[in-house]
Amino acid sequence: MNAETAPIVFRPMRPDDYPAMIGLMRRAPGVSVREADTPEGLGRFLARNPGLGFVAERDGRLVGCLMAGHDGRRGHLHHLTVDAGCRRRGLALALVERCLAALEREGIHKTHIDVYRDNAPGNGFWQAAGWTRRDDTHRFSIVRGGGENA
């Protein structure tokens, strides 16, 4: 079996996925890698949200990732990315399903994702996945104690 036909394997995200994840995300327009996206940052996020994020692997190579967490009230997803060679095969849908099921097991029934307005694939995906685009809210943000790209 060659790498092209090898099955896709999904598993919970681990801190040591960082190098492969950051490479995948940096290659994807629409995913904004920030100062928060350090190895320590991923480790901290996973320690606070164990078992909620997932990756997809093919032939031992990381080809998809989705970070998921919650604050005790709402779920939040970050950095959904699928390798360009593996798109339109349902990988993103499968990652989202795993994350939402894990959040649901923790009693979290409403989850948010930020998508850049000019990210056509991203917007197309979330719409197709059945998510409701919010036009009734604005997101306000502040940076305090970090760099401009915090």
Ligand SMILES: CC(C)(COP(=O)(O)OP(=O)(O)OC[C@H]1O[C@@H](n2cnc3c(N)ncnc32)[C@H](O)[C@@H]1OP(=O)(O)O)[C@@H](O)C(=O)NCCC(=O)NCCS
């Ligand atoms: C967006 C992205 C994660 C989708 O991954 P994927 O594995 O190809 O998505 P799926 O195969 O699960 O797609 C499910 C459905 O979503 C919709 N969809 C997926 N990609 C789409 C695109 N580029 N344009 C419009 N609709 C799209 C389709 O309806 C698709 O079903 P179909 O293939 O039967 O038509 C992937 O294109 C990607 O990594 N893009 C770069 C990073 C990015 O923008 N991430 C999103 C940040 S919010």
